[in-house]
Amino acid sequence: MVAEQKNTIHVATSPLRISWYSIADVSPLPMAEVSGAGHIVRYVNSAFCLLTARSQDALLGQPFSGLALAGAECMISLDRVYESGQAVTHTGEDHSGVDPVYRSYSMWPVPATEDDPQKIIILVTDATSLQQEAVAMNQALMIGSVRQHELTEESQRLLERLQAEMLVSKQAHEALIGSQKRYLDLYESAPIGYLTLDANGFIEEINMNGTVLLGETRTQLLGRRFDRFVAPEDLKRYGLLFKRVARQGRRHTFDLALRRANGSVFYTQLDCVRAVGENMNPLVRITVVDITKRKRAETEIEHLAFYDSLTQLPNRRFLLGRLQAAVTACSRTSRHGAILFIDLDGFKNLNDTQGHFIGDLLLQQVALRLSACVRGGDTVARLGGDEFVVMLADLSKHLVEASTQTQRVGEKLLKTLSEPYLLAGSEYRTSGSIGTTLFNGDQVSLEDLLKRADLAVYSAKTTGRNRLCFFDPKMQAAATTRALLDSDLRRALKERQFVLFYQPQVDAEGRLTGAEALVRWQHPTRGLIAPAEFIPFAEETGLIEFIGEWVLESACSQLVAWGANSTTAHLRLSINVSAHEFCHPEFVSRMMIAIDRFGIDPRKLMLELTESAMFTTVDETFAKMNALKARGLRFAIDDFGIGYSSLSYLKNMPLDQLKLDRSFIVDVLTNPNDAAIARTIIALGHSLDIDVIAEGVETEGQRRFLTLHGCHAYQGFLFGLPGPVENLLRMARTKPVARTGHGPIPAQIQ
Secondary structure, X not given: OHHHHHHHHOOOOOHHHHHHHHHHHOOOOOEEEEEOOOOEEEEEOHHHHHHHOOOHHHHOOOEHHXXXXXXXHHHHHHHHHHHHOOOEEEEEEEOOOOOOEEEEEEEEEEOOOOOOOOEEEEEEEEOHHHHHHHHHHHHHHHHOHHHHHHHHHHHHHHXXXXXXHHHHHHHHHHHHHHHHHHHHHHHHHOOOEEEEEEOOOEEEEEOHHHHHHHOOOHHHHOOOEXXXXXXXXXXXXXXXXXXXXXHHOOOEEEEEEEEOOOOOEEEEEEEEEEEEOOOOOEEEEEEEEEOHHHHHHHHHHHHHHHEXXXXXXXXXXXXXXXXXXXXXXXXXXXXXEEEEEEEEOOHHHHHHHHOHHHHHHHHHHHHHHHHHOOOOOOEEEEEEOOEEEEEEOOOOOOHHHHHHHHHHHHHHHHHHHHOOEEEOOEEEOOOEEEEEEEEOOOOXXXXXXXXXXXXXXXXXHHOOOOOEEEOOHHHHHHHHHHHHXXXXXXXXXXHOOEEEEEEEEEEOOOOEEEEEEEEEEXXXXXXXXXXXXXHHHHHHHOOHHHHHHHHHHHHHHHHHHHHOOOOOOOOEEEEEEOHHHHOOOOHHHHHHHHHHHHOOOHHHEEEEEOHHHHOOOHHHHHXXXXXXXXXXXXXXXXXXXXXXXXXXXXXXXXXXXXXXXXHHOOOOOOOHHHXXXXXXXXXXXXXXOOEEEEEOOOOHHHHHHHHHOOOOEEEOOOOOOOEOHHHHHHHHHOOOOOOOOOOOOOHHHO
């Protein structure tokens, strides 16, 4: 009966307060609980009912001031406890009956909670017998003074007994309150949410952190279904798992997305276990742990693994997964797919001149443009650097139509890539080269598909850029040849398969003055390979740097050998230096090290530079040339006249020689324009005090024309083919032979 009344009066009573009521119910001491400024009776135990001779129904909800045992002083004490929050003990006298009754009232405040107002527990102790004994003793003292001392001691003992009993009662109550507070702190202040649901999923209990997680107060949450806070995508799964726990008693731990009252979604881990309530009804106790940060970290890790951090596009790993799925789908549907490999034109130059920040801005804008050009089912990925891939899926079953669809998309991409970009406030224009290949489930590996598209984009770049090129099997053959050439060149460097051929350089009297060292490749199976077959590839791949280093060492070694022989000690040696070598930041130091290592006379070594190498970065070119010139090295411009040399730069460079290109010599006797250019270059050399040597001289008429116009140094087949050093040595030991002309020089070219 008591429990039923409590549940009726205290709908939101917590388990902690129920525990206090359970203790009070069995106490032999009268106990009551009042709340609010009006001291309304909210709870009485059986002993209190017996004391007042009234039932619980008659007492509950009544003001304490209406009870006969509550005098004015008692109510004053209650007000003091309510206002100060401090415990008070009061002894009062009740004259409502025939005989006066003495009672002791111990009053303690109960800490308020979120849902309950200030409450006061009242413990009533009947002190009538003790008071009567004290009165009797006082009367006995008045009758006879003999026993006065003894009665005084007995009275004192009775008073001490009363105080001791009151102290024990107070300590018991304080212990109860302390235990309640500790449990309440643990339950309410736990960093996770605690909920108790009934078998139908309605919330019966929830702690403070649970209310914070769900975003509503305890009053708002009690009696509501918990699944109202489950995110829609997880609602079905939650329902199945809750039924398993509630009906089968199986414990489950699982992740769940919840939605707060304000609509925000957070991720939790729920641990659900079945329990049994006081009325033997099944309950489900749930612990709720907020794992939103962990989920975000997992999502971020996954994003980093499958997406490019700069452009937020899928990366290579993600692309391969999508490509595999597309190839499988094509095998099943007989439809085609396509890969478009995109490489930005001139991106390296932008990075080198404007910095990586501007380059990154361009890449981000390119990513946005590419994504806007394709369908939702297609994929745009960034492989790295300025390389992007667009994968088209679900194209036509017919090859020609699928090719047309791919070309249409490719042209759209080229158009959008060529539109101006705004980078940090400045307009920038670029273009893209696209290589593409189709697939329809053929037995070709994913890497081979990407390789085919890469070969196609290489072809697009070499044939003019800003264009779309489809893969052709011939590209594969060319790529195989390039790969073999790369492998053979690296082996040649390791095994020193290169040799130097020397082409004589003579003066107007036919005397040998030096030679140009020309590298040849002595291939173990293909024989002697001319430089035109491997030097361009070596420059493209960077291997020219290592070949040039070998040429420099070999040339220095040859100069040392010539210097030891009086017949050849006067000879100079010219070597070609590529733009790649000259632009290397350590070019000067490498030259200095070689000079010191071999101990050569640097004046005997001529470095032949092309105009493209010398005029790329003018300030750097001047600095390097001046540093080496100060050491004694000599410089020549190779193939002079076919480039775009600036005369203002030319006059300030520390040049020693201009090499008149062979293209002007071939027809110098028949083409007035070539003759005019040759005369102009010779005159330019004289005016700048720079020697001029003509290369490609093959006839005596050409030599006589050059001599007539002031060129007195020659190189060409007329004087000797490039060959081993032994041929040059034989020429050095032979006296020059006067050459006879082949008739007069035509008047129109004199």
